Amino acid sequence: MKICVLVKQVPGSDSPLKISDDQSWINEENVNFITNESDNYAVEEALQLKEKLGEGEVVAVSLGPERTQRTIREALSKGADRGIHIEESYPYASDPLQIARTFASVLEGEQFDLILSGLQSDDFGFGQVGVILGEMLGMSTSTLVMETELADGKMKVKRELEAGWFQWVNLDLPASISIQSGINTPRYPSLKGIMGAKKKELNKVSVDSNNEPRQSISKVYIPKKTKRTEMIVGTVDYQVERLVEVFKKDLRIL
Amino acid sequence: MSVFVVVEQSNSGVHRMSWEALAGGQALGRDLSLPVSVVLMGENVSALAESFQSKDVKEILKVETPLLSNYSADGFSSALAQVIETESPKYVIMGHTYMVRDFLPRVSAKLGLPFLADNIAYGVEDGSLVLSKQLFSGKLVADVSPNGDGPCIISFQSAAFQEEDVTDGSGASVRDISISLDENTIRSRPEEPFQEAAGAVDLSSAEVIVSVGRGIGKEENLPMVKDLVQAMGAELASSRPVVDAGWLESYHQVGSSGQTVAPKLYFALGISGAIQHVVGMKGSKNIIAINKDPEAPLFELADYGVVGDLLEIVPKLTETLQG
Numbered sequence: 001m002k003i004c005v006l007v008k009q010v011p012g013s014d015s016p017l018k019i020s021d022d023q024s025w026i027n028e029e030n031v032n033f034i035t036n037e038s039d040n041y042a043v044e045e046a047l048q049l050k051e052k053l054g055e056g057e058v059v060a061v062s063l064g065p066e067r068t069q070r071t072i073r074e075a076l077s078k079g080a081d082r083g084i085h086i087e088e089s090y091p092y093a094s095d096p097l098q099i100a101r102t103f104a105s106v107l108e109g110e111q112f113d114l115i116l117s118g119l120q121s122d123d124f125g126f127g128q129v130g131v132i133l134g135e136m137l138g139m140s141t142s143t144l145v146m147e148t149e150l151a152d153g154k155m156k157v158k159r160e161l162e163a164g165w166f167q168w169v170n171l172d173l174p175a176s177i178s179i180q181s182g183i184n185t186p187r188y189p190s191l192k193g194i195m196g197a198k199k200k201e202l203n204k205v206s207v208d209s210n211n212e213p214r215q216s217i218s219k220v221y222i223p224k225k226t227k228r229t230e231m232i233v234g235t236v237d238y239q240v241e242r243l244v245e246v247f248k249k250d251l252r253i254l
Numbered sequence: 255m256s257v258f259v260v261v262e263q264s265n266s267g268v269h270r271m272s273w274e275a276l277a278g279g280q281a282l283g284r285d286l287s288l289p290v291s292v293v294l295m296g297e298n299v300s301a302l303a304e305s306f307q308s309k310d311v312k313e314i315l316k317v318e319t320p321l322l323s324n325y326s327a328d329g330f331s332s333a334l335a336q337v338i339e340t341e342s343p344k345y346v347i348m349g350h351t352y353m354v355r356d357f358l359p360r361v362s363a364k365l366g367l368p369f370l371a372d373n374i375a376y377g378v379e380d381g382s383l384v385l386s387k388q389l390f391s392g393k394l395v396a397d398v399s400p401n402g403d404g405p406c407i408i409s410f411q412s413a414a415f416q417e418e419d420v421t422d423g424s425g426a427s428v429r430d431i432s433i434s435l436d437e438n439t440i441r442s443r444p445e446e447p448f449q450e451a452a453g454a455v456d457l458s459s460a461e462v463i464v465s466v467g468r469g470i471g472k473e474e475n476l477p478m479v480k481d482l483v484q485a486m487g488a489e490l491a492s493s494r495p496v497v498d499a500g501w502l503e504s505y506h507q508v509g510s511s512g513q514t515v516a517p518k519l520y521f522a523l524g525i526s527g528a529i530q531h532v533v534g535m536k537g538s539k540n541i542i543a544i545n546k547d548p549e550a551p552l553f554e555l556a557d558y559g560v561v562g563d564l565l566e567i568v569p570k571l572t573e574t575l576q577g
């Protein structure tokens with residue numbers, strides 16, 4: 001079974017998010033880039049599927065600038081077999097259709113049985129790239145997957161619905177599914193894995209983008225504040241004192 | 255040229271977020287002088303159509319075939335793509351639900367049309383539409399515009415519009431739209447929805463909830479929070495990452511895929527305030543948040559905000575309460 005896993009590199013949630021001078025995106029200086037949260041779960045699911053089957057190949061694919069190779073290497077060090085780095089030919093690709101089209105043009109020939117992606121990217125949060133790619137490659141799709149089963153050349157996934165409900169969905173292969181966080185416990189790379197990853201194949205490809213974005217960001221800004229929140233500032237002792245007062249006097253809950 | 259609002263069914267009829275989407279669609283229609291129609295898809299949607307008869311919409315468009323009796327990504331995306339192709343609406347609007355996440359990107363891909371997802375608001379600048387969407391879990395906002403002509407697909411986040419703002423009208427006409435679906439093209443077959451075994455705590459009736467987020471750092475810090483829960487006589491809740499990490503059972507989770515709560519006090523410790531969490535607790539009468547990041551989006555919703563390290567504040571607070 002040939003499995004593709006899409007891994008995106010995004011600013012870590014502890015990074016400072018300074019808006020760039022032209023307000024088109026954030027200033028990437030001092031940003032600590034990490035693997036997108038749900039993509040870690042997708043990598044783990046891909047590796048577990050391969051381990052269960054006892055055969056197959058897991059290919060980690062990412063689109064982004066040079067630094068994105070670190071995210072691919074991380075997947076390789078956990079056990080993915082090879083990587084594909086698609087060089088970004090346009091800055092901050094902000095259209096899921098454009099991004100997926102780029103993936104489709106590179107991955108078409110690979111004939112994957114399964115594509116796993118995260119349910120959404122932590123920066124843009126479109127929640128679309130894996131689904132669009134599935135459509136473009138003629139695959140069945142499902143999203144928000146919390147469990148997978150493979151049997152007789154078919155796939156069964158447990159899909160999360162709203163408010164604590166679930167549903168099993170039977171899918172024909174090939175399929176592209178997006179993984180919800182919490183589906184498994186992502187592993188850490190071992191030292192041996194890290195050493196081994198250096199020798200694994202990582203192909204860099206560039207695509208001519210005759211591929212115009214169908215949506216663009218015109219401006220990025222900090223949300224406007226509307227509500228008046230009483231901010232309790234001061235020493236920890238004062239903060240505790242005021243909280244107790246709020247509980248007792250304002251809210252009358254104690 | 256018109257605005258289409260596509261309705262999602264829930265077991266009780268119309269999905270709450272479809273009413274919100276209709277309120278948004280009607281507002282957009284007024285601002286851009288475009289008529290608004292609703293699109294209903296299913297095996298038999300006559301009963302559903304009646305829900306819209308008294309609303310201010312031009313047409314109720316029915317797309318009926320047995321292959322749409324159950325939701326499938328293939329069936330619904332193919333059906334809606336055909337509707338858009340034959341009718342050429344200017345805007346196609348839905349609520350950003352889990353079902354929309356599942357099939358609407360495919361419609362966008364089939365037709366090569368932009369899908370601007372999960373917006374919190376819209377504006378009109380020089381006659382063109384600009385949508386606002388959250389980035390980085392609500393820490394920043396982006397204005398986004400569709401490029402090129404042709405239909406544009408849009409989804410709105412929960413509570414971007416209010417159900418109460420749907421305006422009434424009369425005389426909506428009903429029209430059938432025929433589409434063709436081939437059973438063999440439906441490659442995903444869902445089974446019946448089910449709920450995982452319910453947990454020991456019913457958070458929906460709790461007076462005071464102490465809720466812990468990823469800011470707790472590690473599992474070893476949880477007892478500190480449990481002590482506070484006890485000192486306050488509260489119930490314990492959490493955000494998703496705490497459950498994902500296996501530190502708490504899933505029935506503690508508050509949010510779009512967990513429980514919805516409305517206590518007298520929701521005391522959030524180290525929770526950033528992503529929309530999927532906020533939809534589960536924004537009905538709380540009072541919200542207090544402790545967060546070390548003064549820019550955390552939850553402060554916007556909170557009545558009281560404490561900027562600081564919960565690992566320092568929580569033990570002291572418990573101590574003081576225990577007196």
Ligand SMILES: Cc1cc2nc3c(=O)[nH]c(=O)nc-3n(C[C@H](O)[C@H](O)[C@H](O)COP(=O)(O)OP(=O)(O)OC[C@H]3O[C@@H](n4cnc5c(N)ncnc54)[C@H](O)[C@@H]3O)c2cc1C
Binds near residue numbers: 513546563
């Ligand atoms: C379809 C979908 C469904 C989802 N369903 C849910 C759901 O039901 N419930 C849910 O909660 N989430 C849900 N999520 C996830 C949601 O988007 C957020 O990722 C999640 O709510 C973030 O949890 P958090 O605030 O605990 O973590 P983070 O966003 O990582 O925030 C941690 C916060 O802790 C603060 N902090 C760190 N250390 C300290 C300290 N020592 N003292 C004080 N503050 C500190 C940080 O400043 C930060 O603000 C869903 C997402 C999707 C896409």
Ligand SMILES: Nc1ncnc2c1ncn2[C@@H]1O[C@H](COP(=O)(O)O)[C@@H](O)[C@H]1O
Binds near residue numbers: 007062119126
């Ligand atoms: N530039 C990228 N490189 C690799 N994977 C990506 C990229 N953009 C999106 N993806 C994948 O698609 C998923 C959904 O992303 P999005 O549609 O941006 O929310 C992510 O979780 C990734 O798995």
